[in-house]
Amino acid sequence: MIPTSNLGAMLLQTARRLPDRPGLIWRDRVWNWAEIAARACAAASGLRARGIGAGDRVLIHSRNNNAIFEGVWACWLIGAVWVPTNFRLSPPEAAYLAGSSRCKAQIFDVAFPEHRAACRAENPACVLDIAIGDGAGFSWEDLIAEGQAAPVTLPADVDRDHPAWFFYTSGTTGRPKGGILTHGQMAFVINNHIADLMPGLTENDASLVVAPLSHGAGVHALSQVARGAVSILLPGERFDVPEAWRLIETHRVSNMFTVPTILNTLCRNPAVDTHDHASLRHVIYAGAPMYREDQKYALSKLGPCLVQYFGLGEVTGNITVLPPAWHSLEDDPAMPIGSCGYPRTGIEVAILDTANQPLPAGETGDICVRGPAVFAGYFENESANEKAFAGGWFHTGDLGHLDARGFLYITGRASDMYISGGSNVYPREVEEALLTHPSVAEACVVGVADAKWGESGVAVLVAEAGAMIDPAAVMAHLDGKLGRYKWPAKIVVWDALPRSGYGKVPKNEVKRLLIERGQA
Secondary structure, three states, X not given: OOEEOOOHHHHHHHHHHOOOOEEEEEOOEEEEHHHHHHHHHHHHHHHHHOOOOOOOEEEEEOOOOHHHHXXXXXXXXXXXXXXXXXXXXXXXXXXXXXXXXXXXXEEEEOOOHHHHHHHHHHOOOOOEEEEEOOOOOOXXXXXXXXXXXXXXXXXXOEEOOOEEEEEEOOOOOOOOOEEEEEHHHHHHHHHHHHHHHOOOOOOOOEEEEOOOOOOHHHHHHHHHHHHOOEEEEOOOOOOOHHHHHHHHHHHOOOEEEEOHHHHHHHHOOHHHHOOOOOOOOEEEEOOOOOOHHHHHHHHHHHOOOEEEEEOOHHHOOOOEEEOHHHOOOOOOOOOOXXXXXXXXXXXXXXXXXXXXXXXXXXXXXXXXXXXXXXXXXXXXXXXXXXXXXXXXXXXXXXXXXXXXXXOEEEEEEOOOOEEEOOEEEOHHHHHHHHOOOOOEEEEEEEEEEEOOOEEEEEEEEEEOOOOOOOHHHHHHHOEOOEOHHHOOOEEEEOOOOOOOOOOOOOHHHHHHHHHHOOOO
């Protein structure tokens, strides 16, 4: 055992240093750091009094609100483990997470009674059921009221490998797996986020939260707490783009965490041109690769403030970074166009072959990583751990290559690649070429069975507003941009692509719909 600082100490330190500074803004309410810490310490006491302690899992299923912002600290202060779900999951999906984590307490937004009931039915280990909101039994506010008489004053002792957060994968290759994030690992991640993504972060900064706090946006928010920067939540569940730009202008927002779909939506809305956003210094995007055409458009609207990172939940976002200085609006050959950046501070990245041997620059293989940001493994899943850590590296499941300077280029998921006529085809490369056609707004390429070639590509395209897509013209557009063996065998046009609760386009769902619609 190696003793380490409990993550909960960060909130207490910030509250002592900056008690009257705003820490959270939601709707018409402002909480200062002293209030946030007091509420978290009271909630921690309430949890402990009701039998929740070190190592116990606490599941939360909620939209963004003050309770989800406070709850993680309450858990950590007593050594409990935070288990957030994506609130867009279905009741059976949420119930699987509750059962597989064997959570001892669950906290549910009152907007999700079916999810709450499903989780209770699936998880007999739960002894404490808490509601966020009124009229649904024992509430988050009741818990705080119970603990106010004797709040927790000192964080529980923890060691470096003590679990802090179960970060569930999105489950694109089967059932979600619970990645164990620890206190020691997360302390490194928070420091690394500040150093590599938001250098110079202080209490004078402000962060707008435009994604669920249950995942990447929640990790991003931890850095704001560590430095005393205020976090501003959108007022409603719906992603109101004009309201987001209004809040950016009003609060002089300097940083925010987004995913490419959110960043693209923000930049293509007319409100981007009607609100002052000059305060933005670090607009961070991650979670999926951003197509070059979308990246250039965002740069044209926001200027040199984009920060890209690549990182899975298992590495808590800490694999690579592409700071503003390495973004280019022009296709300058000296710039790493199409790269997701270079290794984060303290992180090592390698491209391995099927025998887990490193490949030279320029060769495509499995993107692997090691360093203090890598998680402690999957909860009670040894077979997945053996596969993930084969050869002494964590295997991301993504394919890519490093250039001579150490910049990483992602080709796509290993599961997305298909073999046509004996040649590997990486859908992302084809999608990038398709998106350079002026009529194409979105593109998704999947491999399907082909009697002649083994597999061939089908491209599903979504048209730009007011445009019509001519498949023959799009095919002709690929001439000179891609080798012919990479061209899709077929182009179909849909009104929209399906998206997961994480904002990604699940290729297995696209393939299923193609088959269902007779378009494969």
